[in-house]
Amino acid sequence: MSQREKRESDLERELRDHLELxxxxxxxxxxxxxxAPYAAxxxxxxxxxxxxxxxxxxxxxxxxxxxxxxxxxxxxxxRSPGFSLLAILCLTLGIGANAAVFSWIEGILFRPxxxxxxxxxxxxxTGTTRSEPGRDDVSWPDFNDLRKNSTLFDxxxxxxxxxxxxxxxxxxERATGSIVSANYFDALRVHPILxxxxxxxxxxxxxxxxxxxxxYQAWKERFQGDPGIIGKTQRLNGVQHTIIGVAPEGFYGxxxxxxxxxxxxxxxxxxxxSGGYKLEDRGARWIEGFVRLKPGVTAEQAQQEISAVAKRxxxxxxxxxxxxxxxxxxxxxxxxxxxxxxxxxxxxxLAVAVFVLLISCANVGNLLLVRSFARRxxxxxxxxxxxxxxxxxxxxxxxxxxLSGIAAISGLVVANWCRNxxxxxxxxxxxxxxxxxxxxxxxxxxLSAGVCLIATLLFALVPAIHTSKIDLAAALRSEMSGVVxxxxxxxxxxxxxxxxxxxxxxLLVAAxxxxxxxxxxxxxxxxxxxxxxxxxxxxxxxxGYEPQRAKNFQDELVDRVKSLPGVESAAFxxxxxxxxxxxSSAPIGVDGYVPPPDEQPTVEYNEVxxxxxxxxxxxxxxxxxxxxxxxxxxxxxxxxxxxxxAKYWHGKDPVGERLQVKGRWMQVVGVARVSKYLSTRELxxxxxxVPLRQNFSSQSSLNIRTSLSPETMxxxxxxxxxxxxxxxxxxxxxxxQEAVNRATSAQQAAVTLLGIFGGLAVLLAAIGxxxxxxxxxxxxxxxxxxxxxxxxxxxxxxxRVLSRGLxxxxxxxxxxxxxxxxxxRLMGDLLYKVKPRDPLAFGSAFVLMMIASLAACFLPAxxxxxxxxxxxxxxx
Amino acid sequence: MKExxxxxxxxxxxxxxxxxxxxxxGGPLHGFGISNVIRIRSRDAFQVPTGSLYPALHxxxxxxxxxxxxxxxxxxxxxxxxxxxTPAGKKQLAAEESKWxxxxxxxxxxxxxAEEV
Numbered sequence: 001m002s003q004r005e006k007r008e009s010d011l012e013r014e015l016r017d018h019l020e021l022x023x024x025x026x027x028x029x030x031x032x033x034x035x036a037p038y039a040a041x042x043x044x045x046x047x048x049x050x051x052x053x054x055x056x057x058x059x060x061x062x063x064x065x066x067x068x069x070x071x072x073x074x075x076x077x078x079r080s081p082g083f084s085l086l087a088i089l090c091l092t093l094g095i096g097a098n099a100a101v102f103s104w105i106e107g108i109l110f111r112p113x114x115x116x117x118x119x120x121x122x123x124x125x126t127g128t129t130r131s132e133p134g135r136d137d138v139s140w141p142d143f144n145d146l147r148k149n150s151t152l153f154d155x156x157x158x159x160x161x162x163x164x165x166x167x168x169x170x171x172x173e174r175a176t177g178s179i180v181s182a183n184y185f186d187a188l189r190v191h192p193i194l195x196x197x198x199x200x201x202x203x204x205x206x207x208x209x210x211x212x213x214x215x216y217q218a219w220k221e222r223f224q225g226d227p228g229i230i231g232k233t234q235r236l237n238g239v240q241h242t243i244i245g246v247a248p249e250g251f252y253g254x255x256x257x258x259x260x261x262x263x264x265x266x267x268x269x270x271x272x273x274s275g276g277y278k279l280e281d282r283g284a285r286w287i288e289g290f291v292r293l294k295p296g297v298t299a300e301q302a303q304q305e306i307s308a309v310a311k312r313x314x315x316x317x318x319x320x321x322x323x324x325x326x327x328x329x330x331x332x333x334x335x336x337x338x339x340x341x342x343x344x345x346x347x348x349x350l351a352v353a354v355f356v357l358l359i360s361c362a363n364v365g366n367l368l369l370v371r372s373f374a375r376r377x378x379x380x381x382x383x384x385x386x387x388x389x390x391x392x393x394x395x396x397x398x399x400x401x402x403l404s405g406i407a408a409i410s411g412l413v414v415a416n417w418c419r420n421x422x423x424x425x426x427x428x429x430x431x432x433x434x435x436x437x438x439x440x441x442x443x444x445x446x447l448s449a450g451v452c453l454i455a456t457l458l459f460a461l462v463p464a465i466h467t468s469k470i471d472l473a474a475a476l477r478s479e480m481s482g483v484v485x486x487x488x489x490x491x492x493x494x495x496x497x498x499x500x501x502x503x504x505x506x507l508l509v510a511a512x513x514x515x516x517x518x519x520x521x522x523x524x525x526x527x528x529x530x531x532x533x534x535x536x537x538x539x540x541x542x543x544g545y546e547p548q549r550a551k552n553f554q555d556e557l558v559d560r561v562k563s564l565p566g567v568e569s570a571a572f573x574x575x576x577x578x579x580x581x582x583x584s585s586a587p588i589g590v591d592g593y594v595p596p597p598d599e600q601p602t603v604e605y606n607e608v609x610x611x612x613x614x615x616x617x618x619x620x621x622x623x624x625x626x627x628x629x630x631x632x633x634x635x636x637x638x639x640x641x642x643x644x645x646a647k648y649w650h651g652k653d654p655v656g657e658r659l660q661v662k663g664r665w666m667q668v669v670g671v672a673r674v675s676k677y678l679s680t681r682e683l684x685x686x687x688x689x690v691p692l693r694q695n696f697s698s699q700s701s702l703n704i705r706t707s708l709s710p711e712t713m714x715x716x717x718x719x720x721x722x723x724x725x726x727x728x729x730x731x732x733x734x735x736x737q738e739a740v741n742r743a744t745s746a747q748q749a750a751v752t753l754l755g756i757f758g759g760l761a762v763l764l765a766a767i768g769x770x771x772x773x774x775x776x777x778x779x780x781x782x783x784x785x786x787x788x789x790x791x792x793x794x795x796x797x798x799x800r801v802l803s804r805g806l807x808x809x810x811x812x813x814x815x816x817x818x819x820x821x822x823x824x825r826l827m828g829d830l831l832y833k834v835k836p837r838d839p840l841a842f843g844s845a846f847v848l849m850m851i852a853s854l855a856a857c858f859l860p861a862x863x864x865x866x867x868x869x870x871x872x873x874x875x876x
Numbered sequence: 877m878k879e880x881x882x883x884x885x886x887x888x889x890x891x892x893x894x895x896x897x898x899x900x901x902g903g904p905l906h907g908f909g910i911s912n913v914i915r916i917r918s919r920d921a922f923q924v925p926t927g928s929l930y931p932a933l934h935x936x937x938x939x940x941x942x943x944x945x946x947x948x949x950x951x952x953x954x955x956x957x958x959x960x961x962t963p964a965g966k967k968q969l970a971a972e973e974s975k976w977x978x979x980x981x982x983x984x985x986x987x988x989x990a991e992e993v
Contacts, residue, residue: 014906015926021908022908043926045925050927050930050931053927054930054931056931057935058938
């Protein structure tokens with residue numbers, strides 16, 4: 001006999017003995033021979049329950065009972081595979097969606113650099129400008145002073161993303177890299193697998209240390225994993241660099257969204273950044289940075305200290321630092337990389353995933369209710385033979401946990417498949433590697449487990465509400481009557497469907513709003529032509545051209561391109577609107593405009609070639625655009641936009657007035673319409689243009705107004721460029737419309753995901769509604785039969801059923817609409833020129849929901865109409 | 877029959893443990909014996925429900941304050957499951973007793989403040 005069996009039989013014997021002795025006592029007290037056993041029983045109580053309560057005291061009983069429950073639970077699920085499969089599918093969807101979004105958020109916002117240890121201590125570092133929102137870069141001298149004068153920081157890391165031409169053999173390719181401070185790898189605690197990271201001091205001295213660390217990927221793909229790579233040289237931007245290290249696999253640099261292929265020390269800045277040598281210029285702000293706090297230091301303390309240092313710098317160097325501060329950002333709010341672009345989108349998607357989870361819980365709760373009806377007899381019997389209510393609840397919870405446990409595992413598998421799904425929304429852009437990967441770490445797993453538990457509580461207890469209403473006597477008397485909580489249950493089911501309809505409606509409204517604003521963004525004129533204008537680039541800087549040679553090259557290329565059939569005009573410009581590059585910015589001065597104290601008006605601008613406005617289709621309101629006569633030796637000129645006119649000249653036409661840029665006076669020769677510069681969502685902002693010749697950059701984009709397709713143009717252009725210099729790398733040629741679309745990819749991702757989830761939600765809600773309607777039709781067969789026998793036609797019956805379903809939907813929509821009115825305001829960041837209460841979005845969500853519920857109710861209604869009155873009445 | 881029970885007192889939480897340990901002080905007893913002792917000593921004030929007695933016995937045994945074995949009963953010719961105090965149980969009983977006395981004293985002082993010296 002096993003120990004368990006022995007314990008069990010001992011208990012049985014012990015209790016029987018007690019009962020026997022009690023009987024004896026009753027007889028001794030004078031109770032009659034026949035009545036004694038009855039009296040003893042009466043005093044003794046329910047044997048099964050006493051056993052149950054006693055067993056609870058045994059060691060290890062908890063696990064034994066759990067084992068029983070789990071086995072029983074699996075048996076029950078196995079017995080109704082259709083139900084189990086549907087429930088698991090619903091929950092997989094809900095839990096999987098949440099797990100996927102958690103892992104995206106973890107991998108993009110909270111732990112974006114998988115190979116870097118202790119990311120919780122990392123913060124992003126940027127400059128700020130008083131009176132202007134947003135952020136600014138940091139200059140190298142400021143960066144060094146911050147590092148020297150603060151005590152709470154483990155390290156300061158400078159990091160600046162840049163593109164370059166990587167020439168291997170005769171082939172020139174585009175590559176993305178970073179200019180970093182020498183402590184970069186040490187501070188991140190990333191150890192090169194070959195060679196070394198940068199040595200202290202390698203980030204100082206003008207062009208003094210042409211060394212580079214390459215990425216694992218670059219090593220494998222471009223250098224075929226050459227084990228002897230260390231010490232070899234590689235031409236980067238025309239300068240030979242010695243390869244001193246290979247970064248470990250899984251380290252992609254520190255720019256969320258892009259994978260870096262190489263790193264160079266800050267001393268090489270001049271080779272990779274146009275605009276000259278900046279390491280000694282406190283006014284040249286170009287660094288994006290990170291800091292690592294010492295353990296135990298809070299973000300507030302760190303910010304306080306660094307603000308104090310910035311304040312001192314402001315006092316010491318008023319000419320360059322007036323009105324400038326320094327700000328620390330949590331990694332998840334880093335303002336200069338993909339975290340910033342994707343943050344709002346991910347927030348919305350998280351809310352959506354929670355909605356989908358709630359909807360699927362409601363659905364599974366509904367399924368369980370239907371099944372609990374089928375199991376009512378089992379439950380009733382179990383209560384009758386002495387199963388305590390806690391025991392029943394535990395059984396229900398165990399079954400729920402089995403369901404959601406299986407669903408959680410499959411959900412995590414699904415989430416794992418979706419790891420790289422976000423990349424799909426951000427297509428490869430000539431030579432750049434998109435890197436957006438989810439992170440499935442302990443935190444994500446723990447959170448998903450938590451979601452799974454909460455979900456279980458939500459749906460598994462739905463039938464429990466109803467089980468607790470079991471009326472023993474009534475249920476045992478007639479199991480056919482179906483009165484067990486009959487009415488209460490249909491109320492619960494209807495309210496579950498109502499919740500589903502309401503939640504799906506909110507999702508549909510949100511999807512509609514996003515779609516409307518995306519359409520708005522893509523169709524609204526950005527202020528330049530999107531049709532018939534192509535943009536590309538020729539990187540003469542990377543190819544090592546001297547400025548004069550680059551100028552000649554640009555002039556000749558523009559002439560050659562213009563003479564191609566189908567080309568109207570062409571112009572170079574340093575900055576392409578809505579591209580990844582940022583425009584230049586400079587402190588300005590205007591006669592008669594007195595800035596508030598402590599404030600240095602700073603405006604962004606673009607260096608453009610002759611014919612730029614004509615090519616881009618940016619209208620001039622007054623004056624002229626730049627011509628080939630605006631050269632280095634002629635007077636400095638500028639074209640300002642209307643917002644500048646409004647702000648600095650109080651709306652008076654400034655043509656002929658002066659504008660001071662970085663201390664140089666220029667004559668305003670024209671006024672241009674406002675267009676979009678950095679983002680499709682930006683508000684009209686001041687901006688101006690200067691001639692490329694007078695402010696030269698050999699890293700420029702080429703814009704072409706033509707009727708030719710981008711593919712044809714790319715071929716023509718490659719032929720012209722290679723005729724002049726065969727060693728130049730070509731960039732991809734895209735339409736400006738494509739550039740606008742790319743700038744809205746975060747919105748596109750949000751719309752697509754919301755569309756998918758919204759569709760799923762509506763489907764789930766329709767299934768729920770269908771379930772409730774068919775159930776109620778089957779329950780009221782008698783009533784329907786009676787009505788038909790009394791002369792109601794098929795259409796009357798159908799109308800009755802349909803109107804019940806649609807009423808349920810309508811109430812759900814009303815609740816959903818009320819919720820949506822409150823919730824859509826939270827989408828502010830993602831909406832563009834669409835009111836959160838947009839009637840079109842609400843209207844179409846209403847129509848969609850109604851159509852879906854009509855479809856869901858139609859089948860039950862049709863079935864009801866075909867009820868045979870005679871048979872329905874004869875049944876039961 | 878119901879009349880006989882009207883002076884019964886509802887058991888306080890934890891009091892049952894104390895009473896079981898106290899009942900076993902006189903020597904080993906089976907479950908029915910324990911409930912008998914409690915009833916008789918309390919002059920019918922406490923009737924321990926079986927549904928509380930056995931879980932309590934098994935709990936005390938798991939805590940090793942009492943031990944059990946199947947033994948021949950003196951007055952009849954068959955085995956019963958007898959419980960007896962362990963050394964740990966005796967210690968526990970002493971502790972519980974003094975705690976109980978403090979509580980009883982405190983309540984008595986509350987009820988009869990005049991008697992305080």
